[in-house]
Amino acid sequence: MAHPVVDLRSDTLTRPTTGMLEAIATAEVGDDVYGEDPEVNALEAEVAQLLGHEAGLFCPTGSMSNMLGVRALVPAGQEIICDSLAHIVRAELGGHAVFGQVTTRTWQSSRGQLDADQALGMAVPDAGPYFVSTAAIAIEDTHNFGGGTVQSVDELRRLRAGAAALGLDVHMDGARLWNAHVATGVPLSEYGSFADTVSVCLSKGLGAPVGSLLVASAERIAEARIWRKRMGGGMRQVGVLAAAGRYALKHHVARLADDHARARTIAEALAGVDDSIVEPELVRSNIVASRWPSAAAAQAFIAGCADEGIRVSAVGARVVRLVTHLDIDESGAGRATEALPAIAKQALNV
Numbered sequence: 586m587a588h589p590v591v592d593l594r595s596d597t598l599t600r601p602t603t604g605m606l607e608a609i610a611t612a613e614v615g616d617d618v619y620g621e622d623p624e625v626n627a628l629e630a631e632v633a634q635l636l637g638h639e640a641g642l643f644c645p646t647g648s649m650s651n652m653l654g655v656r657a658l659v660p661a662g663q664e665i666i667c668d669s670l671a672h673i674v675r676a677e678l679g680g681h682a683v684f685g686q687v688t689t690r691t692w693q694s695s696r697g698q699l700d701a702d703q704a705l706g707m708a709v710p711d712a713g714p715y716f717v718s719t720a721a722i723a724i725e726d727t728h729n730f731g732g733g734t735v736q737s738v739d740e741l742r743r744l745r746a747g748a749a750a751l752g753l754d755v756h757m758d759g760a761r762l763w764n765a766h767v768a769t770g771v772p773l774s775e776y777g778s779f780a781d782t783v784s785v786c787l788s789k790g791l792g793a794p795v796g797s798l799l800v801a802s803a804e805r806i807a808e809a810r811i812w813r814k815r816m817g818g819g820m821r822q823v824g825v826l827a828a829a830g831r832y833a834l835k836h837h838v839a840r841l842a843d844d845h846a847r848a849r850t851i852a853e854a855l856a857g858v859d860d861s862i863v864e865p866e867l868v869r870s871n872i873v874a875s876r877w878p879s880a881a882a883a884q885a886f887i888a889g890c891a892d893e894g895i896r897v898s899a900v901g902a903r904v905v906r907l908v909t910h911l912d913i914d915e916s917g918a919g920r921a922t923e924a925l926p927a928i929a930k931q932a933l934n935v
């Protein structure tokens with residue numbers, strides 16, 4: 586019998602577990618635009634509390650949650666600065682410009698790793714009548730296109746203090762903040778203290794089918810709630826999804842450590858072939874960014890994986906991403922780890 590496909594393209598690919606489906610089936614719901622969905626209200630309060638913020642807002646996607654967060658901090662025509670690999674500038678299709686009327690400027694990073702001095706050095710608050718004023722700085726933890734990079738807590742702390750000294754706000758794209766928390770053991774509330782607005786996703790490694798949240802002050806969330814509706818994101822009996830998220834928060838956070846261990850094992854298997862492909866000690870969460878000497882080698886690797894029933898995805902011409910998640914169990918990860926070295930060897934010979 587053919588092996589089931591091992592799908593390492595993304596941690597968004599998870600399907601709800603039996604326990605999660607039960608939580609969905611038994612969810613008590615109401616109309617959330619009326620503020621009457623008990624599951625949504627509970628989820629918003631729980632996530633706000635976890636991150637040490639006053640209020641939360643359930644959003645259909647992380648992109649919308651990021652857009653609402655950035656909009657809350659940056660007036661039209663001003664800028665938010667971030668690194669050039671940030672999801673908000675690479676993968677949200679210009680939404681911040683189209684709907685938020687903000688501009689961006691980026692710094693170059695190594696693997697998305699935050700260097701607080703570099704970020705603060707680029708900021709120009711109150712730039713006067715000729716130049717764009719910086720209103721906020723965006724950070725991402727873990728860093729997706731950087732390769733699941735877990736940010737240094739010292740740098741986050743220094744950025745926060747430096748931004749405050751300049752009168753600047755901070756937005757955190759914490760789509761995988763849960764992974765950072767599990768990798769470092771730093772409490773979520775401490776992570777929450779590093780930013781004015783934080784976006785987190787339930788639909789990545791936590792395994793919920795849909796959903797992200799923005800947390801911030803009560804005032805900012807009240808305003809974001811209006812903009813969510815204006816953008817078409819006011820949802821109705823959405824407690825069925827909030828229930829999945831609440832279930833995920835209870836049952837799927839601690840287990841992210843398994844995903845991290847499996848990603849490390851996969852990285853070690855690739856590095857065993859050639860240590861220029863990936864540095865395993867840098868793989869601290871659930872993403873392995875493998876770097877290939879040429880676009881042809883990267884394509885050969887993707888094709889070789891496909892032949893073995895392993896799906897991986899290109900996130901740059903020479904960068905192929907492998908992501909572990911709830912639906913990759915020990916046997917799936919083991920099968921990938923066994924098959925990858927031979928595939929990598931072939932790809933390097935292209």
Ligand SMILES: *Cc1c(COP(=O)(O)O)cnc(C)c1O
Nearest residue numbers: 646647648649672725729758760
């Ligand atoms: C997935 C992701 C998002 C949000 O993506 P959606 O597909 O809009 O939910 C935001 N930031 C990062 C870093 C992500 O990986």
